[in-house]
Amino acid sequence: MQDVENxxxxxxxxxxxxxxxxxxxxxxxxxxxxxxVDGYRVIENCKLxxxxxxxxxxxxxxxxxxxxxxxxLEVMGFFEDIQPSIYRVFRDTEELLYKxxxxxxxxxxxxxxxxxxxxxxxxxxxxxxMSIKDRVGWYMYRKVAEAYGRRNLGLLVESTSTNTxxxxxxxxxxxxxxxxxxxxxxxxxxxELMLKVFGADVVRSTKQLTVELIDEVNEIARKxxxxxxxxxxxxxxxxxxxxxxxxxxELQIREAGIAPRAIIGGLGTSGHMSAIALYFKxxxxxxxxxxxxxxxxxxxxxxxxxESGMKWIHYIDIDGVIEVSLEEAIxxxxxxxxxxxxLIGLSSGAVYTGYRKLVENGELNEGDYILVFPDHGYKYTxxxxxxxxxxxxxxxxMDSEI
Ligand code: PLP
Numbered sequence: 328m329q330d331v332e333n334x335x336x337x338x339x340x341x342x343x344x345x346x347x348x349x350x351x352x353x354x355x356x357x358x359x360x361x362x363x364v365d366g367y368r369v370i371e372n373c374k375l376x377x378x379x380x381x382x383x384x385x386x387x388x389x390x391x392x393x394x395x396x397x398x399x400l401e402v403m404g405f406f407e408d409i410q411p412s413i414y415r416v417f418r419d420t421e422e423l424l425y426k427x428x429x430x431x432x433x434x435x436x437x438x439x440x441x442x443x444x445x446x447x448x449x450x451x452x453x454x455x456x457m458s459i460k461d462r463v464g465w466y467m468y469r470k471v472a473e474a475y476g477r478r479n480l481g482l483l484v485e486s487t488s489t490n491t492x493x494x495x496x497x498x499x500x501x502x503x504x505x506x507x508x509x510x511x512x513x514x515x516x517x518x519e520l521m522l523k524v525f526g527a528d529v530v531r532s533t534k535q536l537t538v539e540l541i542d543e544v545n546e547i548a549r550k551x552x553x554x555x556x557x558x559x560x561x562x563x564x565x566x567x568x569x570x571x572x573x574x575x576x577e578l579q580i581r582e583a584g585i586a587p588r589a590i591i592g593g594l595g596t597s598g599h600m601s602a603i604a605l606y607f608k609x610x611x612x613x614x615x616x617x618x619x620x621x622x623x624x625x626x627x628x629x630x631x632x633x634e635s636g637m638k639w640i641h642y643i644d645i646d647g648v649i650e651v652s653l654e655e656a657i658x659x660x661x662x663x664x665x666x667x668x669x670l671i672g673l674s675s676g677a678v679y680t681g682y683r684k685l686v687e688n689g690e691l692n693e694g695d696y697i698l699v700f701p702d703h704g705y706k707y708t709x710x711x712x713x714x715x716x717x718x719x720x721x722x723x724x725m726d727s728e729i
Contacts, residue, residue: 328386328403329364331379336369340377342562346605346642348378349569353609357399361390383408383570409575421501423454424461429575432583432697437666438679442693445682446583448576451671451703456493458672458702459572459599460558464494466567467556472502475554480504482553486511486540488595488628489518490702491558496525507553509540513626517706535626538636559596565639568602576603576697577610585695589615589646591682592699593630593674594637599699601639608644615646619674619681622650629674629701647690649681656680657714660704673707675700 340348352358358379363371379387385404388396400406409428417423430452435445450459471480483506485495492508499506506527510519513535522529532540541559548555558564580587590607592600597618604616618640621627633640633648656676663679664670671679678698685691704711 329367329389331385331387334362334364334367334369334376334387334389336373336376338373338377340374342565342639343642344374345378345381345562346639348375349382350605350609352378352382352400353606355397356610357397357402358388359397360395362387363392364389365391379403381566381570383574406574406578408571409578419501420454421465421498424465425571427452427454428571429579432576432579434583435663435667435698438663443686443691444585444695446585446587446695446697447671447675448579448697448699449669449671450699450701451675455497456490456702457705458490458494459699460490460701461494461497462567462571463558463564463598464491464556465498467558467561467563468495468498468502470561470563471554471556480554482507482551484509484544484548484551484553484555485558486537486544487558488537489514489522489706490629492522492527493525495556496522496527500526509544509547511535511537511540513628515628515706515709517708518628521706536631536635538631558598559636560638564596564598565602568599569606572599573603573606577606580697583695586611587614587697588694589617589685589691590697590699591617591619591649591678591685593678593701594618594620594633594640594648595630595674597633597637597640599701600645601643603699604643604645616644617647617649617681617685618645619649619651619677621677622652625651625653627651627653627656627673627677628707629672630677647685649684651677651680651684653710654714657710659683660707660711661714664704670704671700672702672704673710675702675704 362369362376369376385407388398412426431449433447435447439445451457453461455461483499486509496506508522508527509530511532511534519529544555600618607614620632656673659676659679682698
């Protein structure tokens with residue numbers, strides 16, 4: 328066995344090749360051909376080596392000639408990426424992010440009824456943006472820092488609906504660089520305020536969607552020699568969820584002793600749900616994956632419709648896409664706050680609505696269901712206020728429990 332970090336190979340690997348090799352490794356639960364080396368240089372099965380490295384294995388079986396023996400993922404240290412600090416002592420606020428994983432997986436016992444049990448993965452427990460996007464901001468930053476050095480990144484520019492911006496601003500501040508965030512017109516005032524509090528310069532556009540700003544931000548990056556991490560196309564976005572989010576969810580499922588029937592989550596860049604779909608469809612036979620998007624004509628901060636352009640979802644199989652309105656998402660936030668005592672964000676509200684719709688359509692039978700809730704609800708107080716004002720009285724409870 329060789330430490331992955333000591334080995335190198337010159338051949339690159341593209342997204343499609345990575346995804347098909349990752350699918351093969353995850354479905355088999357290991358590898359059945361050796362990585363052939365000459366010293367520290369990989370000379371055979373280079374793409375397999377690159378894929379294992381991206382998946383986060385620590386050690387790789389190497390050989391000086393081809394040998395075919397099966398080596399399980401566990402033996403290669405696949406799960407060693409997830410190392411929570413039991414007593415929650417962290418060396419700095421960067422460690423507070425990745426040594427605090429897994430984010431909680433909690434049974435929503437008051438909205439689970441009969442034999443349909445709902446589990447929520449609470450990404451709002453990430454420390455910087457209080458969202459799943461901390462993972463992405465951190466990993467994209469880490470990848471460029473590996474190339475340029477952590478303290479030397481200068482200006483970063485990004486199109487963001489708040490959360491990725493907050494995450495990049497947080498890590499940039501730690502390493503003395505600076506973010507200029509380009510936000511669409513639909514971002515909440517609180518989101519903009521938070522970006523400013525985190526020290527980002529903010530440019531608000533008249534366009535409604537983050538994807539509509541990508542070309543402009545690319546051009547600005549080119550002119551000003553700034554770094555555009557570009558969450559929409561940067562494979563680090565997809566890879567971080569394969570390497571950490573999905574992997575930790577498998578460990579949590581094992582601890583909970585459940586075999587989930589389906590995982591439901593929102594689609595924005597499609598980074599997290601594409602990775603979760605690839606991972607779980609490879610490792611858990613029969614599991615279903617559903618994506619939630621805004622209904623046509625609706626804007627729900629953080630998620631958007633597939634036809635607006637997403638990268639990874641097109642490489643992956645999912646079982647269905649559910650459309651949700653903003654009002655339904657807000658009703659779900661209030662419902663979850665009142666039944667479960669936690670405040671979730673707009674896209675999380677949409678995910679819960681998506682789950683209810685699947686149940687209503689008779690698509691979900693008894694069993695365990697996992698809902699990925701991407702962020703905390705504090706950024707959406709304006710939406711909540713407007714909604715409560717509009718009904719001008721105490722909110723009526725949602726329909727009776729499903
Ligand atoms: N929900 C919120 C609140 C988000 O900020 C995002 C992404 O920005 C998403 C959902 C969608 O996540 P992804 O980009 O991984 O599809």
